[in-house]
Amino acid sequence: MRHGKTINHLGRTASHRNAMLSNMASSLILHKRVTTTVAKAKALRKFVEPLLTKSKNDTTHSRRLVFSVLESKEALKELFGTVSSKIATRPGGYTRIIKLSANRLGDNAEMCVIELVDFNETLLEAKNVGEAKATTTRRSRRSGSKKADATVGGEAVAPAAVVETSAPEDTATTTVQEGETRDEAKAADEAAS
Numbered sequence: 001m002r003h004g005k006t007i008n009h010l011g012r013t014a015s016h017r018n019a020m021l022s023n024m025a026s027s028l029i030l031h032k033r034v035t036t037t038v039a040k041a042k043a044l045r046k047f048v049e050p051l052l053t054k055s056k057n058d059t060t061h062s063r064r065l066v067f068s069v070l071e072s073k074e075a076l077k078e079l080f081g082t083v084s085s086k087i088a089t090r091p092g093g094y095t096r097i098i099k100l101s102a103n104r105l106g107d108n109a110e111m112c113v114i115e116l117v118d119f120n121e122t123l124l125e126a127k128n129v130g131e132a133k134a135t136t137t138r139r140s141r142r143s144g145s146k147k148a149d150a151t152v153g154g155e156a157v158a159p160a161a162v163v164e165t166s167a168p169e170d171t172a173t174t175t176v177q178e179g180e181t182r183d184e185a186k187a188a189d190e191a192a193s
Helices: 012-031 038-055 061-070 073-086 123-135 182-192
Strands: 033-037 095-099 109-116 151-154 155-157 162-166 172-176
Touching: 012 033, 012 038, 012 061, 012 073, 012 109, 033 038, 038 061, 038 073, 038 095, 038 109, 061 073
Parallel strands: none
Antiparallel strands: 033 109, 095 109, 151 155, 162 172
């Protein structure tokens, strides 16, 4: 039984597993996304998130702690430079695992992409567009009932109003429908009679 055994050994010895996770963490920090199996990505998430939290406090002690794990000067410089400034306000959850639809050809292993959340430009742009739409004013669907007339093509239109036309033989009335000009109403009335 595996009661209380929380670490996934990934079929490797401790030294091999630590070296692999260190290399994957360095690659994730340098390239911002890594394609790997789901099991390795979940193990990498538990491995790299404490390092990202330590990078928010830029002291010599935290740099030494992170370097003892990563053993890569380039990854350390990138982590304490650009990555820590981007994740400074995030309280946790720095990585995202996105499962891919296709499994690996050789052994049919489930594949995924693990990425740093604040560095996915397409999702950030979509989020910014959504925020921009949310800040615009909402328009009411109600028509302005206080407006007496609306203008269409330079002529005033009274919605569903009765307009008298001057006919020499008798007094005729013409009903103007909403969105219709007076000339169109006259033409429709003459065509009907």
